[in-house]
Amino acid sequence: MRDKPVVIGVAGGSGSGKTTVTRSICKRFSDKTILVIEQDYYYKDQSHLPFEERLNTNYDHPLAFDNDLLIDHLNYLMNKESIEKPIYDYKMHTRSEESVVVEPKEVIILEGILILEDPRLVDLMDIKVFVDTDADIRIIRRMMRDIKDRGRSLDSVIDQYVNNVRPMHLQFVEPTKRYADIIIPEGGQNHVAIDIMATKIENILAKNHTKQ
Ligand SMILES: Nc1ncnc2c1ncn2[C@@H]1O[C@H](COP(=O)(O)OP(=O)(O)O)[C@@H](O)[C@H]1O
């Protein structure tokens, strides 16, 4: 493994397909090669707040994230040290009590809505990707996922989208597209883009291995 892992940032709006793209890329490599770090798991811990209060948090604002901890963890991984990655509970709107120990790998994919919004995170990335999907598709995907997987009602998804997700997307997420090296339209079903990403990663790994 070269001195430092390769860091690939995968940004994009909620429901754009970041997780799906990331999983499609990971499937092309062995489990030992790519470590995925989700910015969502670094939402600020809210366990000290009553549940009702957690419902009022704006989870689409940059200040909702504990990027200091995320940056500390990325620096540990860059120095080939393991971290205790937090686990996030979307139903309870806070960090779980458990965490998981993860070891550094040759490639780190950092995935999240606002990873290109913090210049300290951008500075750590070798390749920056923005998954670009139309807003109508994103809201439909989000409705289906949040009701099925995140314990939400239709009304709450619509309310949150109108009051927080949409305005924050326009103010903070969409403008970060300009920092991307690669823009992937439509996300996980874009096989050409996934092929290009996988080839780029293979080339970087091959170069690192011949240097040793
Ligand atoms: N191309 C696609 N076609 C249909 N459904 C998709 C597609 N990409 C993602 N989804 C679904 O949409 C939801 C959101 O996708 P996900 O990859 O989790 O987006 P993000 O990580 O950007 O929020 C998931 O339930 C996923 O299975």
Ligand SMILES: Nc1ccn([C@@H]2O[C@H](COP(=O)(O)O)[C@@H](O)[C@H]2O)c(=O)n1
């Ligand atoms: N307690 C929380 C925390 C976050 N969210 C929403 O998650 C979205 C980001 O995750 P994606 O997988 O969709 O990128 C973000 O838009 C937050 O609104 C939430 O609903 N509840």
